[in-house]
Amino acid sequence: MEPVEPLPQDRAAEPLTEYVQRVTRRVRAFDRRRPLVWDLLLTGFWVLAALIDAAGGWRNVAHDPDVPAALVLALSLALTVPLLWRRTHPGAALLVSMPAALVSSWSGAALQAALLQLLLVHHIALRLPLRTLWWAVALVTAPTCVAVARYGDSAGSWNQQLGSHLLSVGVAVLIGVTVRTRRDYTEVLEDRARRLETERDQQLRLAAAAERARIAREMHDIIGHNLSVITGLADGGRYAAAKSPERAAQALDAIGTTSRQALGELRRLLDVLRDEDRTDRAELAPQPALTDLDRLLTGVRGAGLPVRTTVQGRATLPEGRQLTVYRVIQEALTNTLKHAGPDATAHIDLSYEAGGAVALTVTDTGRGGPPPAASEGRGLPGMRERTSLYGGTLEAGPRPRPERGWRVHLRLPEESAQ
The missing domain is CATH 3.30.565.10 (Histidine kinase-like ATPase, C-terminal domain)
Structure with missing residues (x-):
């Protein structure tokens, strides 16, 4: 019987939040690789919107609908083109657009494109020192003050205009500060995670070095001692071979015993290095204690000391x-x-x-x-x-x-x- 393919509705659907996060990560990765593309797209969108408004829609909210069309077109471009540098030089972009915003308020055109200065204020709050916000808020508030002084109550009460304008500026600043705080906090967490990872790797390397030193010390103590004993027994057996074959045979027996003991201890150490699963079994062989001193001295005396x-x-x-x-x-x-x-x-x-x-x-x-x-x-x-x-x-x-x-x-x- 052939296996039945699961129906599409039986498969676990990808959560919407994960899909949005994945798309957002891709967009941000693309923006990091090619930031100019995103800047051109966003600036081009607002330039196009401003030009459409300059075709005639601006007169619906203007204080003076008789402003020359050429001036409206120039002001629209002057208010939108600086957005291209909103991320790299937001303060300079705001200063460049300020004359156009003041002229727009003074002439009575009251172009909607002037609201894009709030986007520049947002980037100032996001990227520049927070003390820069004071003069940025003062600059973007100046055109509103000019409109209130020149046209008075024809555009509404002065407190209503200033209140709504300051509220909009406050929202832009708040969003910028919030995003900046979250970004800084994320960077701190990432930096801490990197440092913890580095410290963890260092601790692992130190532990590995300490373990290597311990094993080298154990191998030196075991192999060095037993080889010295074997050398002494071999020298004694060589001298005894001519005069007393029985003593030579005893020396050979002692060499065999000592070498087997050294080989067993060496294998135990190598087992620890070779296979972690056998560590418990290797540790069953106890470390020598003072009760084993007699056996040590017997081997040394047998080597001729x-x-x-x-x-x-x-x-x-x-x-x-x-x-x-x-x-x-x-x-x-x-x-x-x-x-x-x-x-x-x-x-x-x-x-x-x-x-x-x-x-x-x-x-x-x-x-x-x-x-x-x-x-x-x-x-x-x-x-x-x-x-x-x-x-x-x-x-x-x-x-x-x-x-x-x-x-x-x-x-x-x-x-x-x-």
Whole structure:
């Protein structure tokens, strides 16, 4: 069975307001592209209307119907042609048309085209500083005052003429001010929307940069440490291969374990980057804590670096603080494996103070001096970034003479002092 086409009356009709808005937007877009076309059309319409009135209709309302036709024609053109500049130079257009309006009132022609000055007043209220309205209203009122002074009550009572004229001027001004207020308010809203959009984009870029920095820091801590351990195990296994094959096999087993652990953690980080839907699953792997310190030290000792630990006090730290302390120890020991040289030893002194404060000192007996290319790496900057998150301080540098080696000192203040 073939599908039945819906009848025209079954289709949702476009609302009239949306149709009008769409047409209005198109007209405004065309006017922005070709403003002269619209100005010529509007001016041509009023010129044509004024010329038709000058053919004889003006005598129906004139104070003096015997005004020469040539003068009426010239006045009609002088009152309508300046409308071409109503949007670009409304004040100048009003000044140009003023002599014709005064002559029209003085001669008694009282041309209806003089009412087009209200359109110029509207554009002055719309585009020029509002203080300009005072002299604009005074100018357009002058011809009415001239007609009242010259012809008196023959054209009606003076208060009726002035009242109706001022009312017309007030309506033109009010419309201009209203449209101007709405336009300015719309521009403010659009500018605010643009700024909010820009700020939103900036926040997204900052968040993305912070996330990249966090991931780079995590990858440095994980991969850098594990590769250093693997390098130490490989060097030890090479020396042990000739004398003790069993020790070499143990070194190879440790290399495999360490590399698999590093590979697993790397995959977890890459999962977060690759697929947002898998973020929850990736986060199931917990971040290391101080309870994992023994495993870290076992790997370091297996790589050939003797490490002693001293712990003073006891406290339960939040996960974020534990991760910071753990990563600082990890980075310090990694640098020792890389730069301290053979026969170096390390000592970890961890002290839990009152109120949740923590003091950590990691020292080694290596060659001392700054690590090679320290400014190019992320080790020390990463430790300082982690420490600053909790308002702590980090000092790293060679141990004072005559001692040899490197010293890293971390202190995290009380949680309430942050």
